[in-house]
Amino acid sequence: MLALRLTRAARPAVQLRRLLVAAASAGTGFLLLSCLGYALHHPQSAGAAALRLVWCAVPLAATVYLALAVARTDPGTKPRTGLSAVGLGPARLMAVSALTTALACTLGSAVALLVFLHLRGDLTGMPFDGAASDFLASDQPLPLPAALTLLTLVPATATTTVALSLRPRDPRPTTPGPRRFGRFGAYGHATAKETFGTYGRYGARLSRRTASDGGAPHPHATGGRTAEAAPAPQESGDLTAPDTEAGSPAPAPETTWPADTPQPPKDAPAGLPWGITFLAMGLAVHAYADRAALAVLLGWLLIATGLVLAAPGLTHLCGRLLQSTRPGALRLLAGRVLMAEATRIGRPLGVVCAVASAGYAMTTLYAGSAPAFGPLTTLGALLVTGCTVATLLTAAVETRQCRSETTAALLRLGAPASMLRVAAALRAAALLALFGPLTVAVAALAALPVDR
Incomplete structure (x- = not known):
């Protein structure tokens, strides 16, 4: 219901x-x-x-x-706030x-x-x-x-x-960090060395547990003194050292990301080498297929798999190229979005590229040697093409939903809406400039043995 x-x-x-x-x-x-x-x-x-x-x-x-x-x-x-409370x-x-x-x-x-x-x-x-x-x-x-x-x-x-x-996944990392051992074989995560007698001091271990849980340290953790009264180390360049003139400690700059803030992408998607391998295998199957039906189907499946695996890496590369040679704010915005959404946009793009390559090869490069399309073949071609295009548009909608908070923040900061639209058009043009020639090249290589 x-x-x-x-x-x-x-x-x-x-x-x-x-x-x-x-x-x-x-x-x-x-x-x-x-x-x-x-x-x-x-x-x-x-x-x-x-x-x-x-x-x-x-x-x-x-x-x-x-x-x-x-x-x-x-x-x-x-998932929204409060839904778990009602089941x-x-x-x-x-x-x-x-x-x-x-x-x-x-x-x-x-x-x-x-x-x-x-x-x-x-x-x-x-x-x-x-x-x-x-x-x-x-x-x-x-x-x-x-x-x-x-x-x-x-x-x-x-x-x-x-x-x-869409099954629920555990947000905690699957591989924990390296385990360290404290004094007498006890588990610990601190990198500083313990002095003699620290382990037996009252409340010494409690401060580390409360700090790891995000709470305030226990007042007995520093030998009976509160955290505010504990002296700070006086080192050169220490931003947390107390200010001797003003009498108040200077706050340290924020150097870590909050828990709910998405970090910028660091590495490219790892499927590009495998995608190139599957693509080469599919083209090799087409070269020796002799137009057998099962061999042609296997070749196109390998080509489609290769394009789907390689497309996120190519999308990430397209975002990097947009930001090369002293970019401005527009190219930086367009390139960063492509890099951040490389996987979400790249996979549907790879499917569309594979379908377009197959259709172009069958309708154009085969010339008159291909058999005439019947009603069921036409229905299947229209169905596959329509599903892939609709999937790509739906992925664009998902990307827009995921970046709605970022878009709203840019608008609050004074970014004009026209700049966001131009950045979206720039991303589309860059992807078309990269994947258009790739589609034609894959179709030409797949149909080359037939023309020969």
């Missing part, structure tokens, strides 16, 4: 994204049912029917990726996201089943004068268990992926 209430009370933009997930699920379900109809109509071509079913893995993956991106940007399931903790919100995804995908699968039954003529008369009977198997009864099994693939896969990706 909570998932239904959150679904109904969402804004129109959120409802539109959920409808896109339902439409993608409907298209993928219809393609799966078409594979079943082709297998029923051609029982002697089991290999061709299995190959059609394998090719449906591409739109299935695109649909699941879109569903995950939409679940990440759902404002109704974002809406991170685990419950993850369950609500998974249920919302399941509802959208189940709605799309139901629509796909109704359309398929309508085209078969099971609900009304046969439309289009039976022109699509090749993959509908209208002359044979439809096995309902097999159809329902295929239709549950999209909701089950999408729901499981969303639940695993």
Whole structure:
């Protein structure tokens, strides 16, 4: 009931994204049912029917990726202050996201089943004068268990992926720092050496525990004196030493980041070498594929994996290039955003680059040697392209949501809104200048053995 209430009370933009997930699920379900109809109509071509079913893995993956991106940007399931007190903790919100995804995908699968039954003529008369009977198997009864099994693939896969990706994680670091030992083998984290008799002094160990917990030291930790009365070391250059003229200690500058402040990125994403490796493997498979269907599919899967792994590193590199050669405030802002959001923006960009490369190679570089596209091939191509573009736009929305506080802070500091829009346009232009030629180059290299 909570998932239904959150679904109904969402804004129109959120409802539109959920409808896109339902439409993608409907298209993928219809393609799966078409594979079943082709297998029923051609029982002697089991290999061709299995190959059609394998090719449906591409739109299935695109649909699941879109569903995950939409679940990440759902404002109704974002953790907020006070929700845990009423029973809406991170685990419950993850369950609500998974249920919302399941509802959208189940709605799309139901629509796909109704359309398929309508085209078969099971609900009304046969439309289009039976022109699509090749993959509908209208002359044979439809096995309902097999159809329902295929239709549950999209909701089950999408729901499981969303639940695993949005599961609550422990914010504490998984690998603790190096353990140090104090006097007599006791655990300690201080780097200063202890003097003789420190361990047995009353309250000496209590001050370290309270300091590590963020609290004030115990008054007995300094031998009965309070922390304010403890003398500060007088060293040259010590900013915390007491001021002899004013009589009050000078505050030290803030040199550490607060716990809730995101730190700037230091290193580039680590997937660039692996991405180049997978990309080279995919191009090598294409070079020796001899246009076999499974080999071509394997090659494009390797190419897509390589582009997805390499795209965050390339996006980070694009942000660095924007800040080179004495940048101003505009280029600094655009470059820093690209570096900070390299992973979130780069992965959908890699998927779009892979899909655009495959489409460009099949429609342009193959010339007249490629077979003519049928209605199912066109539907699959439109479905994959639409899902990847929608995922990229949804990732942009997620990036905007994550940086809303930073944007508001810049506006409060007096930054004009036009500068933020120009910075966004500069980021888009820089990414297009980098990934556009890369897409054309990958498509040309993939189709080179065919032209030769």
